Amino acid sequence: GQSPAPEKKNLKLGCMPWSEPMLQWIKEGLTPLGYNVEVIMFDANQLPAVALKDGSIDGIIQNHKPWIITFNKENKANLEMVEPYYFYSFFAIYSAKYKKLEEIPQNATFTIPGDPTNLSRSLIILKEAGLITLKEKTGPFYTLLDIKDNPKKIKLVEAEITQTARSIQDVDAIIATAYFMAETAKADPKVFLFEDPQNKDFPLGLVVRHEDVNSAWAKESMKILRSEKNRARFNELYKGKYTLID
Amino acid sequence: MITARNIVKSFGSTHVLRGLDLAIGKGSIYGLAGRSGAGKSTLLRCINGLEGYDSGSLIVDGTDVKTLGGRAMMAFRKNIGMIFQQFSLLERLSVYDNVALPLKCWKYSSRTIDTKVRELLEIVGIPEKIKQRPRELSGGQKQRVAIARALTMDPRILLCDEATSALDPNTSQAIMSLLKEINSSMGITIVVVTHQMSVIRGLCKEMAILENGRIAASGLVENIFREQPRALKNLMGEEFGGTSPTVEKTVTLLLPDTVTGYFISRMAEELGIDVTIRGSDPGAPGFGVTVPEDACRGVEGYLSTHKVRWRSLAGKKQRSPYGDGYKEQIHAVNADMV
Amino acid sequence: MITARNIVKSFGSTHVLRGLDLAIGKGSIYGLAGRSGAGKSTLLRCINGLEGYDSGSLIVDGTDVKTLGGRAMMAFRKNIGMIFQQFSLLERLSVYDNVALPLKCWKYSSRTIDTKVRELLEIVGIPEKIKQRPRELSGGQKQRVAIARALTMDPRILLCDEATSALDPNTSQAIMSLLKEINSSMGITIVVVTHQMSVIRGLCKEMAILENGRIAASGLVENIFREQPRALKNLMGEEFGGTSPTVEKTVTLLLPDTVTGYFISRMAEELGIDVTIRGSDPGAPGFGVTVPEDACRGVEGYLSTHKVRWRSLAGKKQRSPYGDGYKEQIHAVNADMV
Amino acid sequence: MISNGYMAYWWRYFEGIIVPSIWATLRMLSLSMVLSFILGFILAYFLILYGPQGLRPNSTRYKLLDFIVNSIRSFPVIILIVAISPITRMIVGTSIGEKAAIFPLTLAATPFMARIIENSLKEVDKQLIEAARSFGASDFQIITKVMVKESVPMIVAGATLSTITFLSATTLAGAVGAGGIGAVALNYGYQSFNNTVLYTSVLLLFIMVLVIQWAGDWLYKKIL
Amino acid sequence: MISNGYMAYWWRYFEGIIVPSIWATLRMLSLSMVLSFILGFILAYFLILYGPQGLRPNSTRYKLLDFIVNSIRSFPVIILIVAISPITRMIVGTSIGEKAAIFPLTLAATPFMARIIENSLKEVDKQLIEAARSFGASDFQIITKVMVKESVPMIVAGATLSTITFLSATTLAGAVGAGGIGAVALNYGYQSFNNTVLYTSVLLLFIMVLVIQWAGDWLYKKIL
């Protein structure tokens, strides 16, 4: 029932290094329409979401939907991902040593992303792969404390997400996104031990404040992103490291 | 001007002052002597409150030093100049700025500062070093900067800790004249700590000798040197393990060149004899004085009681340079009373 | 042992040494005097290679200092002890460790070090300060630590820059005796820079006076003091604007107590007269000596040429303390040759 | 040989990304360094005044100051930057961008500077302090006219060290979207697998370090 | 009142996450500090030896050393940690975990330590160096037995400063999976919206800072 926010012409959009091109496309598309778009790059953390909530910026492409929901709950925020969602990132278990999941030995070492959302997701992947079992979640994310059984006594090393892929030679297996596999390990992201079944449950896209969800610029942005031209650009740029949602 | 009563001061187990009493009158130039480590510097530092003392009372310029603090202490110290034994100059400042520092702290105008600093550097004889840093100065030059700095504030009391120890006699004399002059023209009280008796005798009217943390002797300089109290003897020459000399007869004393006329006059006075210094080559080493043959024993005794280190030349007959045939000589060395 | 030829040394525009020649023989105790800032310390620092010089040649202990470097320089310096004017002690080390440092650097056994250090501290008279830090010492105590440190390596040459300036006469004498002893027993060469003529006269056989970057006078100490070259006069007393004294007749000289017997003997010698010191109270201030009436003019002239500052009491008849009726007196002050 | 195409590619990043980030870095660094130097100096002043060996020892006050300095220092810069963003927002009005970075950077650098300056001042010879006392200098004058003067070279060397340390800390300011050459190196370079940008940025950082060090050394020598 | 449930919750994190991270931090910090102190000392030794005011000035060698120190310092620690991982792997055999963090931390801390030590040594009175020369001490002895001895308090204060600075830098080591209390504060605390963990970790960091500072001050006073 709210009336849409008054039309804004000056927009600030936040991104991460990997999502920056998408925002550039939005900028490119919105500028002729009389918008003034500024793209701000952040390191990985929740600050862009906070800034968005506080109104310091107007949109981000950085966090996936489940994270945004958690963030809203923890911070009494009302951020929303503009529909239709844009893409998802492909998570999988990779290994340089083993070809099959069953070959993973006792006391194997895994490098997994250390930031809470990806750690949580990684733990679910491990559960789905049948390597561990998990207890009830106590906080917003699963943590190492939530592991119930670990029959193979797998040792989990939490690292920065780009480092997980880099460490593939040093450990038995890793959990990483296809994007980082391709970029840092220079490996084929399609060769994996186990694909995250929840991949599609972690959609990404333009996140804005609730009142902007229906604003002209948000709608327009999604239209720009989903244009044929940009979809082609997307596939060309990310080469299957991210997958577009139809 | 300065009255100390029963001052006690220790550094841990080192008891430096052990109940020291001292009274220094306004406008006097007061000498303080004492063995190295006797506590002279410590006493000076107590006087301007740089060091606290354990007990006793110290009234300086009408105020009890212990009661002072903060602003009052600063104002008090403004009137007390101090020349430190180790100079204590700021290494990063030029000579000019070192001397100007007290004036700057008391917010004098830069005109006044400039005039004053240049004048003082002129007086202490290093106007050409005005832009140098202390590390580019010789020892004596540093000392003169320290002297100039202590004089900038026209203090009512000036505490000099070995203020001329690094200066040649000539410059030292000039500084002494300067001190005398400011003492007489401006009536400032000057306390002089020194090891050079010539400074005390040339500069001070009164003096005190520190020993074992107390004043062992004090009074007019001339009286101290006339009466030669134990303390003065302790300070001047070492105890000598008095094996009595065995000399048959003495006629000529060969004294070291440094012995003072005063010493000879004291001896002449005490023994009631005339001591003659002859107008012919006294020969090396030292110089010769002639005393009557019959006063020989007396001289011998006098020398030994006065801790003059000497050795007998008995048996070694030697031609007297004064033409009185062969005489035996007392060879007195280190009768250095200056 | 030390031969300097035409040494030139400047700091920027300050020309310190301007062609200095000096020869110091092996085993001698050599005195170096000169006005403050004359370049004495600089010369010493050149001798052990701490300072370079601009031109000239300096042969020390058979080697040209300039050719030395690295290990050779270290070995060279090992044999040259130096007592610095500003002591240069390590603040963070105890007295013991300060003195032990050279020995440690030359890797002596800790037994040897311990024995040596304790012995030296005993000799310089501060065995009780062994554990103290320099900042807990008095000026003179620091100086003695510096002396002890310079002696640890049993050097062949010892350079003393004002080594007794902070010491009382008694301690100073003890240090001088010590230096004399090690000089005679071990034959080491000692160069003594000092402003205290009593030290030069009590310690050295030869001396030199630095002036304007050159040696203005050098030779046997006794000769220098006898001949009183200009350089000595420049060093000792200020130029006195010679208004000639007008005195009718003189009989008694009242001399300041500090005047040396040597001065009187010089005068007696030069004028060919006897000067008598009488055995009765010479009265204050100073002490009286009697000279023949007919030598009156001579004395007057002698005093004025020797820059003795004096004032005439002519006209003020005064009873002579020696009972010869009323006499006029020359009141000579500052005839301080010590 | 470097191809024209590569040069154009490089120039695009250089002009569009790197050059602005240089200015951002310089602005952030200079402002936060100036502010933290001033604040650090004030803190050091009181640390020296009230310290156990200080001019006017006051254990309570010293411990309080020491506590403050230690507390701030115990926050890793990265945590400080993100964790105080609500406070940053209250104070500078925004939680992102250059302005928002300057506040936490200043906050992080202040206790560092304070310690550096305190350590330098502590080294001043006690005898000089006494000399100043002897002519009636106030505590303020003793610190500013004696201790600071004597330790200026050390302080300069320390400030140089701090500036270089915090030049690298501005990288972390990328967390609040403040840009800066370090963030470019990290985000556009390393994280984006763009070695051209990475090396160019690191080279620029190196040049900045050289310039800071050179300026510091020059000042040091001048003052010595 | 704190409920039992909350205590249990807290204890779970404390025991499972925080305690191990404390050990990880202490291991990383102590090892990298000891190594970087030694290496930094060696660098400082040569910087002082060859420096323009040094014992045996040698412009070429000094400039080379200075260049090395500046180059490393110009890498922001976070970039150093992630960017040199190929080298890390070559040297310590893995690019991940505590061992992999110690190398870049040491590398980053070494030039910092070198500068801190160099700055302290530079302050030693020239007259003491001359005194040591006068009895034939070698350059090595002058530096180790005179300059170091005289500046030990400054060096201790500097090492304390470095240790605290790099305690906060260990946070960044979380990037290579080294764990550590800082990374816990960031990931399990701040990023996970878990204030309990955040505050507990920061408190622990604060306690570590206090202990380091206290130990440093104690040593300083003892030596002074």
Ligand SMILES: Nc1ncnc2c1ncn2[C@@H]1O[C@H](COP(=O)(O)OP(=O)(O)OP(=O)(O)O)[C@@H](O)[C@H]1O
């Ligand atoms: N801070 C201190 N801590 C411990 N002892 C000290 C301290 N300052 C001085 N002393 C001791 O107190 C005694 C007196 O020292 P002071 O400096 O007053 O002597 P002084 O008479 O000036 O000697 P000098 O003529 O050698 O300068 C010395 O034995 C010295 O070691």
Ligand SMILES: Nc1ncnc2c1ncn2[C@@H]1O[C@H](COP(=O)(O)OP(=O)(O)OP(=O)(O)O)[C@@H](O)[C@H]1O
């Ligand atoms: N490093 C330096 N830089 C510039 N000038 C210097 C330096 N060292 C000494 N001088 C100057 O050289 C001259 C000689 O100094 P030196 O220390 O040799 O004198 P000195 O004879 O030992 O004097 P003093 O008896 O006062 O100790 C002085 O005028 C001094 O200012």
Ligand SMILES: [Mg+2]
């Ligand atoms: Mg003293």
Ligand SMILES: [Mg+2]
């Ligand atoms: Mg000298």
